[in-house]
Amino acid sequence: MANDVGLIFQIAGVGIVVAMIHTVLKQMGKEEIANWVTLIAFVLVLYMVATVIDDLFTKIRSVFLFQS
Amino acid sequence: MEIIQIVGLGMIATFLAIIVKEQKPVFALLITVFTGAIIFIFLIDKIAVLFQTLEELAENSNVNMIYVQTIFKIIGIAYIAEFAAQIARDADQGSIASKIELAGKILILVMAIPIISVIIDTILTLIPSAMGDV
Numbered sequence: 001m002a003n004d005v006g007l008i009f010q011i012a013g014v015g016i017v018v019a020m021i022h023t024v025l026k027q028m029g030k031e032e033i034a035n036w037v038t039l040i041a042f043v044l045v046l047y048m049v050a051t052v053i054d055d056l057f058t059k060i061r062s063v064f065l066f067q068s
Numbered sequence: 069m070e071i072i073q074i075v076g077l078g079m080i081a082t083f084l085a086i087i088v089k090e091q092k093p094v095f096a097l098l099i100t101v102f103t104g105a106i107i108f109i110f111l112i113d114k115i116a117v118l119f120q121t122l123e124e125l126a127e128n129s130n131v132n133m134i135y136v137q138t139i140f141k142i143i144g145i146a147y148i149a150e151f152a153a154q155i156a157r158d159a160d161q162g163s164i165a166s167k168i169e170l171a172g173k174i175l176i177l178v179m180a181i182p183i184i185s186v187i188i189d190t191i192l193t194l195i196p197s198a199m200g201d202v
Binding site: 019042 | 077081084085088091092094095096098099101102103105106108109112115116119140141143144145148
């Protein structure tokens with residue numbers, strides 16, 4: 001449980017840092033790079049979330065007798 | 069006192085989602101999904117214990133296990149469909165959420181067909197005249 005709370009803070013931290021980097025890069029006039037940074041951070045966080053959802057679905061399948 | 073853990077987790081996630089939503093709404097949605105998954109994983113151990121007890125009860129009272137398993141599967145479909153539909157609704161995709169719910173309802177109906185047919189057969193055997201007509 002404590003580990004998972006840490007992961008939530010991690011996701012929020014990534015979001016805030018990426019927002020900052022996005023703003024700075026935009027001020028420097030490099031909007032393309034800013035968009036790429038956002039996209040890569042999104043994929044990174046999505047990977048973390050997908051791992052947890054995979055865990056969740058595996059458990060649901062084992063509990064609710066979905067053997068197939 | 070596990071409820072305090074859950075409530076604390078939910079409140080932390082809510083505040084973080086509010087903060088992040090102003091900068092990047094996508095990450096706020098991911099925080100929501102993540103929190104939902106964590107709470108469900110936490111609950112599913114309890115649900116497993118509950119279901120084991122129900123299964124033992126059904127076994128002791130000589131209920132056909134196929135019916136009990138069908139009911140468990142139906143409950144599972146309902147939970148998963150609800151989970152996904154609420155995520156979709158949080159992301160302002162109400163139409164996708166409605167479709168997921170429709171799919172859940174239809175799949176539940178399909179799983180219930182054997183039980184319904186057994187009930188209708190039982191009722192038909194209880195009414196001799198109806199059997200004669202058919």
